[in-house]
Amino acid sequence: MTFRAWLAIGAASSLIACTISPPADVEPASPFIQELPEEILAIAAPYQDLTAVMINPSDNCYVYRHVGVVETTLLPLRTLDGRPICIARSELEPSS
Secondary structure (H helix, E strand, C coil), X not given: CCHHHHHHHHHHHHHHHCCXXXXXXXXXXXXXXXCCCHHHHHHECCCCCCCCEEEECCCCEEEEEEECCCCXXXXXXXXXXXXXXXXXXXXHCCCC
16 A cells, blocks of 8 residues: 555544544433323324424424334324324413
């Protein structure tokens, strides 16, 4: 190998050694809601994963994590009759 190849390998291994990993005892914050409101649990269709639900900030509708055979994606949380479950903007804003 040439000097440049050895230099590139040395530089790459030096950069890899400098990466910082988070402490093992610190768990990253989950974007999912820990406890869904009773109203949402009452109207949500039963075939959806209610353990991984969050609010989509672009439309204020609930979405859930669907783990498929090929990919995992977020799908709209729906009622039994297929309507998406959303919240009004005024419910999101803190009262003063």
